[in-house]
Amino acid sequence: MKRLFIINVVLSLALLNSITTNKISAAVPNISQKATITITLKLSAQNIIISETTAKSLTESQLKSLMNVAGENLAGLQLDANTIKTANTGLEGRDYLDIPVTWTTSHEKAQAHLVLVADEAVISSDRQKAVNAYPVTLGQDIANEIGASRNQEKLDFYTRAKAYQADGTVSPAVLANAGEYFSALKNAASNDVVPITYNFSAADKTLSKSVDVTVFSGSLNFTSAPSTMSFGQLKVKPISLRAFPSYDQDVVVTDTRLAFKNTGWTMFVKENRPLVEVDESGVALAGGRSLVGALWFSADGVNKTMLSANNTLVHSELAGTKGGTFNLSQNWNGTTQKGIYLEVPVTQQYAAKYQGGLTWTLSDVPSN
Known part of the structure; x- marks a missing residue:
């Protein structure tokens, strides 16, 4: 069967007995009025942890309450616009997300952390x-x-x-x-x-x-796959632009099946969202530019395949193969010219921010 695995002041007074008859005189000091002490409460916010589900429906007023935002005068209190957008997006496959939060008034600033964790996590009642x-x-x-x-x-x-x-x-x-x-x-x-x-x-x-x-007694596991691949900031060039991404996690497959039970396996990748122009929060711009056809894959550093909505073969092991741990992406870089890379012709090079998506598929059968 084919399977797919897609944080007081004490006052004291001594009175002495007088045994003399001499007159004693003393100047009586003037007693000043009581001083007024003014305490100014600075703007403050508490670090908190919330679940992904809570984050996806989070509002500014809810975050203010959860973070116990306090201050002398909260008139004009503002929150960085991207905070709620980022929280509402959720984890996108990550184990957690630490979002820096900045609250400001006309005279004060308070910074805190908003940590998102998966719904499966157990969170303390104080959210710490x-x-x-x-x-x-x-x-x-x-x-x-x-x-x-x-x-x-x-x-x-x-x-x-x-x-x-x-x-x-x-x-x-x-x-x-x-x-x-x-x-x-x-x-x-x-x-x-x-x-x-x-x-x-x-x-x-x-x-x-x-x-x-x-x-x-044995299994085939998709041990890890990148949730983020970044090409960083690239400069427009008068020639074709080629760049290899950095990965937050390697593409790793673990096969513990015994050789005589091993049916082989195949890894594929496809483009589920083409690279398109987005705003600072990652939302696609209506009418924005596209880099369709700019992502490629090369298994040997020579031959290449353009990524599209169709599966592209990444790696395959034959039936009867001895199992093990296979780090497929450990040598994917500009030196070897292997792996996924970006190649943009001059006519498509426009200064903008782009985002897209890939889907990795592990099948427990070898390729044809």
């Missing part, structure tokens, strides 16, 4: 911390190896476990009973399910997330 992890299916050999080596870093890679703070700080979550979990994984057989609980930190066990690790 969160922990998240995902259930995962691992091949038996990988599960056993993780357990034997007590490799939490590798386990976290698969469960995507992280702890978040409202200031945007991200750190590893902590296994509640590491020894117990690693022992279970070391001895796990096919179809075993190992429940794992992550705590926010070793010192703070009040916030936890539990997930299941399901073990199989």
